[in-house]
Amino acid sequence: MAADPNWRSRGAAKRQATLDTIPEKWRLQDPVPPATEVPNVTGAYIQQYLSKREIEITESDAVDIAAQTTSGTWSAVEVTEAFCHRAALAHQLVSCLHEIFFDAAIEDAKKLDAYFAEHKAPIGPLHGLPVSLKDQFHVKGVETTMGYVGWINTFQGKSNDSRRTVQESELTRELRNLGAVLYCKTSVPATLMAGETVNNIIGYTWNPTNRLLSCGGSSGGEGALIALRGSPGGFGTDIGGSVRIPAGFNNLYGLRPSAGRIPYEGAANSMDGQNSILSVIGPLAPTARSLTFLFKAVLSQEPWYHDPLVLELPWRDEIVQETCSLIKRAGTGVPSLAFGLMNYNGVGRIHPPIARGMKLVEQTLRRLGHKVITWYPPSHATAHELANQIYGMDGGVDMMHHFGLSGEKKAPQVLLLEEGIELKASSIADINIVKREYQKRYMDYWNSTVELTGTGRPVDGVFCPLASHAAVIPGQYGNVGYTSFVNVLDYTSVAIPVTFADKDVDVRPANKSAAELEDYIEWDYDAKTYDGAPVGVQLMGRRLQEEKILTIAEYIGKEIAQDLN
Template sequence: MVRVEDHISVPRSDAANNLNWALIAHAKADQVHNRIPQGWILDEEILANQANDITHVPDTCGLLSKREIIITSSEAKELADQLAAKVYTSYEVTLAFCKRAAIAHQLTGCLSEIFFDKALEAAKGIDEQYVQTGKPLGPLHGLPVSLKDHHRVEGTAAAIGYASLAFQETKAGHESEMTKIMRHLGAVLYCKTSVPVGMMSGETYNHITGYTPNPFNRSLSSGGSSGGEGALLAMRGSPLGVGSDIGGSLRIPASFCGLYTLKPSFGRFPAYGGVESFPGQEALRNVNGPMSHSLAAIEMWSKAVIDTEPWREADPDCLPIPWREVKLPQKLCFGFVRDDGVLRPSPSVSRALKLVIEALEAAGHTVVQVDLPGRYNINLYKGDLYLRQGAKVIRENLEVAGEPWPRGYDHLELISAPDEPPARVSDLWQACMIRTRFAHQVGKLWSATKDITGTGREIDALITPCTAWPACKRYEFGHDDYLSVWSQLDYCATVIPVTKVDQQLDAVQDIVTLNEVEASVWQDYRVEDYANAPVAVQLVARRLHEEHLLAVTKVCDEALRKVA
């Protein structure tokens, strides 16, 4: 049972003055917990005696059969093929993932909504229809798929972390277009996953589900804002999840939790009908994307969604670009960014970059260093692009139920204060103009790389850190410049897991810090704090080059696996 005290980040004396929000949060947490069948509840001893790494618990707790462990350990593409080949039924696969998701939630608080009963009913119907017709329902036939909380699903709330929205259920006919597309492709929807308040943090915590930790090391973050997806997938409680990204919200949890993801450019995948952090804001657009344990699953999902031609009816902002098959040259050239000139990455992240570069060179490809003009200073303008007015929207939603600001939201609370003037339209115009000017500079630089690649072409992709850390310690996320710059430029990006933190190799050496930001980070760095954390890199390609980027990412992934 989750206690209301676990969700309150202010002193009890202050919380007593806001019983409305606290009671709502407590009631919602109870509702989610009570939708777990009694036979799937973990023993108190298991809950109380956990090491930092809890990824093994589902396999050892005794609630899953051997067959269910095999099913939930399988990759999404493999499962989709086996479901189509009738190796498994959708019902048994869905049941296995429902059970594993229930275990994951009890350990991490990763679920915002549970509807296992409806999922099992839907899976049974899919199996019956398959027997009758002999035709798979679609490319995701019978495959369980989890959704980030902002996707509207009939009969569930899409609270995006606010107590005031915790019981506002989506009515029939009002589901998100992505939800509808998942059903159309044959997927079985069974749960939604937790997010930070307003989906505006690189960590996942709110007053309903509490803090969602990293299953590989519970003292670290699972990331945000798709952190519930990250934790659920890390626990193998889902084979494939759908999250979103406006400044790193897919890539942060994927990198922290050892997963693959694709952040598309705006307009490739439908977003219409989902709950937005700041409805109507168009300067920096939110994009939906997949998260999974394999790159094959990311490509499967991406092609399946685009093949529905979502630009026709699902989303008026989707671009009419069908799926494009890509044939790569035998030799590729990758650019890489060692650091952003402000905060150099930790030893484990630098080592991951080195491993990727060495693997690509061993496979016969070329890697060259690339520096961006002005580095990542474009991020100085993201406040005017969306944060200033967005913070006021968060304040308004919190005030509905008298909910306090969550821990770690100090900067948003400050810029949203009633005496702070609202963002002006002219400020937004100015920020957009600066962003466009920077995009023009980056485009010219990207084209100019053809002079140094040795292939006669510009770089095929750019390799960068995801963040300066493998995963941040709780409530310590900051400096998202490696990620958010590509959202502002609308370039597409993938994440590849590379390695894990090594206690010997990643111990900090003597370092001369370049600025106050580095000094504040490095003075507290201890490699043992990051034990067992996955380490990833980001690959970036030009705007709307998703198929090319996935193909190039596959080359990189295969090169890494050959030397692993």
């Protein structure tokens, strides 16, 4: 397809078409105040447009909603309409949606209600639960642009492809089987390779808690929508932090599972076929138990029979029970859990709110009686370099092809280089060997911590920042080194909300010299601008330890919240 010299007008037309799908009754009549006047549009601000009943429904978490809809207490239609309304508001406030298909969702909800009326039972555990999807997942009757102007009215950039608006991704099919209601697809940065969400269709997606800041990326639309409770939970993807970063930037939980647990089959992607670091799918939600609920539901569909890359690994209750038994030992004098803490990765120094967030985590762990050790792993600078080499293996060919379909310009936030060097097979093999050797060194180091924990086991998990900063000032995202090392290792990781940046608290510590602070704090920090930005951390476990890490995340997340109240 030849480049379109009118790509700006095509992007604008698509943007307007999305807005036009919002029902008239849900459109804001007055202009949204500028971010300088009203930075935070969560909570009371968005609630002013909703009924008490809508607030009750949309501010319940996925577990509670499903309990109501699967018992017939709440109708699927009422719940769906409430979330469609709130999602419509969210989009008008922060530009977080690519695709809106509320009418189809309400029709699906009517069918679910009719099924329940006839059978007195739900279709599945997600019966009547609205679920949002990042705009990589194909949904029948709905376009997928993934932020590329050149993908408008095509199938992944291919004109006259019969799969357009007909094909569904494997995860989409499974969610329908489980009874979920699909109603919108959320914004992404074109290429997916950015820590902020911006493209030439939707523009910039802002952070709902502080609209002067970014919502993160690449699952940024998911993060922003769920932060505004326009969704009780949704699915994003993560190749370098793209689930965890938006979760952390939006005061949410987000899971990056190891490769092979959630099906990626039939989803659009960048650099498809690059297998040195696999992109994985993970849920985002306001509560940790919602992540577990969604993750467990997908596994119940036995995705290993439908995606050749999924491992035959059902949900393991025995690991949950074992982890809970260790948690119960806390404070009894019997060895319980042990954790590594890493404040600085040797790549990017952290801002004061992140330092405080990590200190809060440490204080909570010590209060609970868990063993805490300082984490001194193999160089994370090595992992950061490996990740960058892998992301650029094709020399930018895939990116430039898809931008070239329309002739559009890439945003400066995109991490990939234009006209890089496309690696040959032997060079890729060399990188894969270095990666494997690094994974082995990291594994050996983890094993060695058994000598320090006093539990008879190595550490159960590692806490570290998600980024050098809280939800970031647009254009100032440093690097993904705090998250991409997890992808290099293919470990399990969960983002956990901790606190919010405070301009009066997160300042240079008294009586500390620049030399004393040099090892971990970067003083390009603007306390006033960052005020109110969510601060999250991540809890990392070993490969395929989703059951264990989700269980710990729910436990520690509640304890951190208790310490702050």
